[in-house]
Amino acid sequence: MRLPVPDRTRFLRRPEHRALRVLGVLGLVGLWEGLARLGLVPVLFLPSPVGVLQEGWTMLRTGELLGHLGASLERLLLGFLIGAGLGVAAGVLVGFFAVAEAVGAPLIAATFPIPKIALLPLLILWLGLGEASKVAVIALGVFFPTAINTHAGVRQADPALVRAAVAFGSRRWSVIRKVILPSALPTILAGLRLGAGTALLLLVAAEMIAVESGIGFLVLHAGNIMATTKLMVGIVLLSLLGVLSHWGLGRLERALIRWR
């Protein structure tokens, strides 16, 4: 009797369906456009994709779109950079120095679960209605995931590599700069990605209070006057910002981590 060897792993295989990826998105947009054209859904509730594009083009030509985008980007970048910088610094301190860990770790653990949006009124009270409070809430949102991930990354640094560095004469700062930070880099970047998502959320929330510019304002304002097409332009812009920041951080990761 001859028994053929069965292929037991077939159900584990996951072929890449490239065409389906594109078709899925196109199909959904097409369906949406079709529904709108047939007049099955009123424009007030669901404007058509082509209509949104047209509105976006008009807003681009009048400069309205770039004005809002510029204002948002400024808050986003400033808040992100401040939050990321402070987060990495705090994470390294808490991860490396026992005293800083004893003081800082419980503090971070206690403040981290607070939804940052809840702090916005407090920040406005402290910093005023201007740009500072908006940048601050974004920075706070980025700070926590960055600090927590940096802390974890620093703790995970391979002790054998730290020992090797010390065996070759490295002192404290050299160990931090040449061993701990590069070790923690992948974890830090994962923290930045989390932070970027939070930053976008907080941006929109902050721009819904006492501002005349920004995508959050655009969305809220358009909603109030029932300009649904404009509102959709704002939402599309936000999703583009999200995709862009994700892509940018991915590029940064590949540029910084070439050794894998």
Add this chain to the structure above:
Amino acid sequence: MRVVVERLSKTYVDRRGQAVPALRDVSLTVASEEFLALLGPSGCGKSTLLGVVAGLTPATSGAVYFEGEPAGRPLTAMVFQEFALFPWRTVQGNVEFGLEELGVARAERRRRAAAFLELMGLAGFEDRYPHQLSGGMRQRVGIARALAVDPAVLLMDEPFSALDAQTRQLMQEELLAIWERTRQTILYVTHNIQEAVYMADRVVVLSRRPGRVLAEIAVPLERPRTEAMLGAGAFLETTERIWTLIKDQARAALVE
């Protein structure tokens, strides 16, 4: 440069707060330009001893000193069993690491690294990252990194025990050939009797934990060592003698 280890003891405290003696009252001397092997069963504290000599592990009692004029050379450099290369540094970057920490200028670092990359057969691999290299090549980088700083004493912690048998044999030959030229003082930790006898001038045999010196055995083989000596009577007698010494120890360690 001579290394003197004087009545060294090291006791660890484990997680449950229990004292674990690793080394007890170990005294030994590594003569200048000597190749000394430190041999013992696993868990005999030989790596601990190396750590103390490197200044990576504080001793509980006793002392280690270096006698002689370092003449600007760092006292020690170390080659690690698991290589301990920095994965984010290229081969070149890894070899330059110790020179960087000594404050050697960039151009001089380049020059010295290039010389040792050449010596270790790593020319052409400068821009590779460690994960792109085989185990043997990685340890060549580890050795080049240590030799590049020109240490007064080279410390080697089971440098070849993570390699396969053939690669190990080749690396032993290479290291011996380099040592013939440089005559560096080497303290070489291994659990492999054949390796210890083949490579070293003298073998210090440690007991199992807590490590004590069981015997110091001078190897009756000429320099330079050749592969043919692996079958010579003097070689076999010496390895046999050492095996008899530590057989019971190794057996006891096995069931621990």
